Amino acid sequence: MDLEFQRVLLKVQESLTGDEVQDLVFLCSDLLSLKDLCTVSSAGQLFSLLEKRNQLSCEDPSLLLELLRIMKQNSLIRNLTSDDYKQTNGTTYSQQISPYRQLLYERSESICEQDLQNIKFLLLKTLSRKKLEKDTPSALTLLSPDQCQNLDSNSVIENKSLNLSVTSQNTEIQQYEMKGDRRGFGLIINNYDFRACTLGNREGTDIDKERLEVVFKWLGFEVLVEQDCNRHQILQVLRNLAARDHTPADCVVCCVLSHGRVEGICGVDGEIVTFRELIETLSPNECPSLCKKPKLFFIQACRGNDNQPAAFPQTCSEDEDMLFSDAAVPRDSIPEMADYLLAMSTVPHYVSYREKGRGTWFIQSLCHSLQLLVPRGIDLLSILTQVNSDVSKKTDKSGLRKQMPQPEFTLTKRVVFPPPKSHRPLP
Known part of the structure; x- marks a missing residue:
């Protein structure tokens, strides 16, 4: 038994309040039996149980650091890693606490x-x-x-x-009504072929397109797919969508899969459609039947001509694990109008990634999270928070490439999709 490590555990125990000990017990509920946890009244007892089951040790203190990180005990972590227990320096967090339990906490x-x-x-x-x-x-x-x-x-x-x-x-924040004759239209603009300009073809985008079709049909949307649109065609497709009668619908969804630059989305001709242009096509002035209904945009945009930071090297082997970069969008991308959501694959000025054989990190995580959490009654912004968490943990084989999605919104109510009538697993 490492006495120095036990001294560290004692210091943690002395630093936590009774309520914080209960938080620890809750976070560890998947790691220990209910019978054992019912006897825990102090952090020391919990640490002893974890040590007996080889889930916490001086050789691997990562669980302790993970628990303190989730509880935002940052000063305590700095204390431990800098003063008390040098062995924790450089420890990589292994995710042992489930995302759902973190979400509940x-x-x-x-x-x-x-x-x-x-x-x-x-x-x-x-x-x-x-x-x-x-x-x-x-x-x-x-x-x-x-x-x-x-x-x-x-x-x-x-x-x-x-x-x-x-x-x-629900007592504080209302939900948008989802009781219409139909859920609404789900438009997917899938740009793959960029031979008309200097940008490369977007290998793997069809995997995203097919997954989005399946998931949004499952959610009750009438899915429309437009392939390889230039700037004029992107705007025209959205104008055509705005011209439809959305009176019996609950909302509208628009997914854009394309190259992009900081200022907007690229058409297959290399010309830019700004984000403001993109979403103003569905404004109340242009589409009165969508007034006060949620207009949901999901943007997977590639990097265009922006240079990658040094932390994101270009060289990769030509196989199915090869990553292609998908880029950022500006902070002022959403207009000052209500009832919009613009969920973007990355934060401004940084790239996002697409795998030739698996699709993009963002779209695949989005589809998986919708499938998993909609039947549980979870609202869309909470689902996107889970997407943020999932994507932020992904990396390539080098461990250097990272990505952080970013939703922006002017929603005035919560978006909660009714659980699909069919609970059959999606392909």
Whole structure:
């Protein structure tokens, strides 16, 4: 047993409050049995359980650092890595805490007292009255293992809590209505062939296009696909969409897969359509039947003529794992109009990536997250937060290439797609 490491654990234990210990227990609920967790009353007991199961040790303290990072104990992390335990320097975080449990923890931070009372009300038939009447300072305390000894932690926390946190927020933030005769049109502009200009063909984009078609049809959209559009054709396709009657529809979706530069999207002729031009085609003046309805844009734009930073080297082998760069968009890209979402594959001035045999990181993560989280009743912005998390963890074989998507929006309500009637798994 490493005494120095035990001293580190003792310092962490002394630095955490009782509520923070309960947060640790909640985050570790997938790693230890419910029976063991019900006996935990201190951080030291939790660390001992993790050490006994070889999930925490002086040779691999990454779980400790991951837990402190999720809890935003940054000063404590700096203390440990700089003063107390040199061996943690340079440790790479291995993701042992599930994304869903992290998401629930982050949501709990913003749950107010009224929300907590709403959650208690919704759990009347799940937990005993005695437990519900206890003074519970947070939603995580309410659903922690010591409060749910007779419940299965996965079914209660991961399946129900997501829906409960969404339901509780309905008291403050309204949802767009999704009860129309049809969900709406889903337009996909897929630009692959750039032989008419100096830009290269976008290998792998058809994989994105096909996945988007399947997922948005599954969500109830009438999908329209336009292939290889120049600047004029992109604008005309959107004008044609604006000319349709959207009165019976709930919303509209537009996905653009193309090369791009900082100022906008490239047509296959190399000419730019600015982001403002792109989305103003569906403004209330141009399309009154979409007024006060969500207009959702998903942009996968390649890098165009921008130079890559030194951290993103160009040289790759010519195989299916080869990465191609897809670029950034400006911060002022969304106009001052309500009910827009512009979900972009990367932050301004940086590249995003496309694999010839697998499609782009952003679109594939978006489709996967929609398929996984829509049936759970999760709103679109929360889904995009999960996409941000997924994409930010991806890298190439060199470990040097990274990407961070960025949603911008002027939505005035929450976008929650009704769960599809068919729950058959998507291909």
